[in-house]
Amino acid sequence: MVTIAITLSYRGSDFAGFARQDDQRSVQGELESALRTLSGSPVETVGAGRTDSGVHAANQVVSASIPRIMVEDIDRLMRSLNALTPADLVVRDVTMQNDGFSARFDARSRTYLYRIAQTGTPPLFMAPYSWYIAHKLDIEAMRQAATYLIGEHDFDSFCVAKSAQELHNNELSTKRHLDHIQIEPEVVMGEKMLSITIQGNAFLHSMVRVIVGTLVEVGLGKHDPSWIGEVLAARDRTEAGQTAPAQGLTLRDVTY
Amino acid sequence: MVTIAITLSYRGSDFAGFARQDDQRSVQGELESALRTLSGSPVETVGAGRTDSGVHAANQVVSASIPRIMVEDIDRLMRSLNALTPADLVVRDVTMQNDGFSARFDARSRTYLYRIAQTGTPPLFMAPYSWYIAHKLDIEAMRQAATYLIGEHDFDSFCVAKSAQELHNNELSTKRHLDHIQIEPEVVMGEKMLSITIQGNAFLHSMVRVIVGTLVEVGLGKHDPSWIGEVLAARDRTEAGQTAPAQGLTLRDVTY
Numbered sequence: 001m002v003t004i005a006i007t008l009s010y011r012g013s014d015f016a017g018f019a020r021q022d023d024q025r026s027v028q029g030e031l032e033s034a035l036r037t038l039s040g041s042p043v044e045t046v047g048a049g050r051t052d053s054g055v056h057a058a059n060q061v062v063s064a065s066i067p068r069i070m071v072e073d074i075d076r077l078m079r080s081l082n083a084l085t086p087a088d089l090v091v092r093d094v095t096m097q098n099d100g101f102s103a104r105f106d107a108r109s110r111t112y113l114y115r116i117a118q119t120g121t122p123p124l125f126m127a128p129y130s131w132y133i134a135h136k137l138d139i140e141a142m143r144q145a146a147t148y149l150i151g152e153h154d155f156d157s158f159c160v161a162k163s164a165q166e167l168h169n170n171e172l173s174t175k176r177h178l179d180h181i182q183i184e185p186e187v188v189m190g191e192k193m194l195s196i197t198i199q200g201n202a203f204l205h206s207m208v209r210v211i212v213g214t215l216v217e218v219g220l221g222k223h224d225p226s227w228i229g230e231v232l233a234a235r236d237r238t239e240a241g242q243t244a245p246a247q248g249l250t251l252r253d254v255t256y
Numbered sequence: 257m258v259t260i261a262i263t264l265s266y267r268g269s270d271f272a273g274f275a276r277q278d279d280q281r282s283v284q285g286e287l288e289s290a291l292r293t294l295s296g297s298p299v300e301t302v303g304a305g306r307t308d309s310g311v312h313a314a315n316q317v318v319s320a321s322i323p324r325i326m327v328e329d330i331d332r333l334m335r336s337l338n339a340l341t342p343a344d345l346v347v348r349d350v351t352m353q354n355d356g357f358s359a360r361f362d363a364r365s366r367t368y369l370y371r372i373a374q375t376g377t378p379p380l381f382m383a384p385y386s387w388y389i390a391h392k393l394d395i396e397a398m399r400q401a402a403t404y405l406i407g408e409h410d411f412d413s414f415c416v417a418k419s420a421q422e423l424h425n426n427e428l429s430t431k432r433h434l435d436h437i438q439i440e441p442e443v444v445m446g447e448k449m450l451s452i453t454i455q456g457n458a459f460l461h462s463m464v465r466v467i468v469g470t471l472v473e474v475g476l477g478k479h480d481p482s483w484i485g486e487v488l489a490a491r492d493r494t495e496a497g498q499t500a501p502a503q504g505l506t507l508r509d510v511t512y
Contacts, residue, residue: 009380009446056381058446082377090380121338124265124346125312125385129445189385189444190265190314190508252446 002071003101006031006045006062006081007093013128013247014088017053018060027051027089031062034084038077039066048103048254049110052206054246056129058113059092061254063103071096103254109179109199111253112208114244116194116216118185125189131212131248137194137219139183144225145218146181149211153178153232158211159204161237167204177201183215197252206243214241258327259357262287262301262318262337263349269384269503270344273309274316283307283345287318290340294333295322304359304510305366308462310502312385314369315348317510319359327352359510365435365455367509368464370500372450372472374441381445387468387504393450393475395439400481401474402437405467409434409488414467415460417493423460433457439471453508462499470497 008031016024020032028045035043048061070077074094081091117123117130118137156164156174164174178200186195196215198208214231217223231239264287272280276288284301291299304317326333330350337347373379373386374393405411412420412430420430434456442451452471454464470487473479487495 011380058381078377087383088380090378092377121334121348122346124267124344125314127343129381 001065002068003063003065003097003099004071005093005095005097005101005103006064006091007095008057008060008062009090009092010057010060011088011128012051012054012056015053017055018047018049018051018057027057027060028062030085030089031081034081035064035066037084038080039070046102046104048107049203049251051249051251052246055249055251056247057251059253060251061103061107061256063097063101106256107202107254109201109255110203110251111197111199111255112203113250113252114196114198114208114212114248115188115250116196116212116248118192118194120192123191126191126193128247129250130191130193131245133216133220135220137216138221139185139194139219141221141225142196142215142219143183145215145228146183148226148228148232149181150178152176154235155204155207155232156235157231157237157240158207158214159237160206163205164237174204176204176207181211208249209244209246210237210240210242212244212248216244217241257321258324259319259321259353259355260327261349261351261353261357261359262320262347263351264313264316264318265346265348266313266316267344267384268307268310268312271309273311274303274305274307274313283313283316284318286341286345287337290337291320291322293340294336295326302358302360304363305459305507307505307507308502311505311507312503313507315509316507317359317363317512319353319357362512363458363510365457365511366459366507367453367455367511368459369506369508370452370454370464370468370504371444371506372452372468372504374448374450376448379447382447382449384503385506386447386449387501389472389476391476393472394477395441395450395475397477397481398452398471398475399439401471401484402439404482404484404488405437406434408432410491411460411463411488412491413487413493413496414463414470415493416462419461420493430460432460432463437467464505465500465502466493466496466498468500468504472500473497 018027020028045062045064115130117132154175182197266283274283276282276284301318301320371386373388410431438453
């Protein structure tokens with residue numbers, strides 16, 4: 001057996017999320033099914049980020065242990081995987097890794113991209129990949145607010161409350177380290193987007209979406225940028241903004 | 257009555273083309289149906305470009321004559337149109353025009369964008385908006401080939417043969433003037449594209465797609481760039497390359 005890393009892209013719209021589920025269509029389920037067909041026996045995979053239902057990935061990384069014969073022709077393995085997986089999931093790369101490599105535990109950082117459509121009229125080409133906000137957002141205020149989140153903090157205000165509670169019950173930390181948050185206007189497919197790129201060591205459940213929903217409150221002028229500091233200090237999910245919709249979020253990169 | 261110009265975007269994938277058809281879903285049909293609902297009587301529209309089935313538009317322009325009361329609140333008219341049209345058609349702008357304005361006959365130039373996916377593995381996010389070519393294209397050769405097409409030429413080699421014949425039968429010209437062709441690599445939604453932008457005064461049926469199909473033959477090294485000059489001189493559709501697939505093409509802009 002040999003350990004591999006698979007880089008894959010998917011459009012999250014029609015998946016019930018990354019994680020394998022018994023009765024629903026998942027990214028992991030589709031990928032493992034293709035690997036099983038090729039290897040002849042069940043293959044378990046581990047993903048770098050457990051993206052929720054509706055969340056996309058440009059470069060998700062998955063590790064797996066497969067029979068050595070399957071990697072003798074990597075190009076052929078990739079072509080076979082792409083022939084066996086559905087159209088909304090594309091394998092981009094397969095690389096050999098040292099034994100024991102885990103896409104999840106060896107990841108040094110994850111970068112997520114959240115797109116807000118600032119199109120004035122509803123987005124069309126980017127509709128499946130953005131959150132449409134008709135009101136013009138104050139980018140400078142959002143950038144200032146974002147600075148409060150950089151570095152190591154306890155992000156339990158920015159996480160599904162039940163999930164934070166469960167981590168705490170298991171004596172696990174809700175501290176995470178954010179390296180940077182970039183907020184840039186850009187035009188994609190001819191449509192005006194506000195792209196929020198967030199890089200950190202790891203993320204709590206829904207953390208990026210709650211951060212975005214909270215930054216948007218500032219961008220709409222409902223709160224001053226310094227309010228984000230108060231939300232962080234409160235360590236209470238109910239203090240933060242709404243969870244931004246899944247379709248705006250893309251797992252962009254994972255670094256090792 | 258007052259004359260208006262409507263700027264609209266559409267995803268061509270599920271339309272049988274721009275032009276109204278009795279028994280199929282068309283952009284013009286959907287737009288006219290919404291206008292009729294709002295005006296209470298039939299409204300005829302004229303489009304700047306009769307895009308084929310599967311072709312997209314970022315900024316198609318359509319003219320129409322509607323009751324003056326409908327334009328008293330233009331923002332409201334746009335919101336109403338967007339509420340009445342399907343999700344794959346978005347009205348971007350409505351402006352008042354002088355009487356007699358025709359989106360088709362008053363257009364000074366049209367700009368089309370054709371995207372070729374050079375992703376190595378199949379495109380995902382851009383799959384509905386590009387033609388995937390696995391082989392790496394020679395951009396410099398394609399640029400050189402494109403220079404032969406700039407200026408005024410008889411483009412009957414680059415047009416559906418039956419359509420050229422019909423124009424000739426009616427003593428109409430197949431001469432058109434191309435202002436420029438730009439061929440640029442770009443990354444859209446994280447995927448490598450070769451974007452071919454073609455601006456001209458007007459276009460024959462399938463002209464952009466036959467030009468792209470012919471440029472691709474050069475990009476693949478099947479012909480030298482100067483071959484394009486021979487194809488142009490031959491005035492024979494069978495000399496040119498294949499018609500590039502519809503989904504890669506977007507009507508980007510129309511100028512007046």
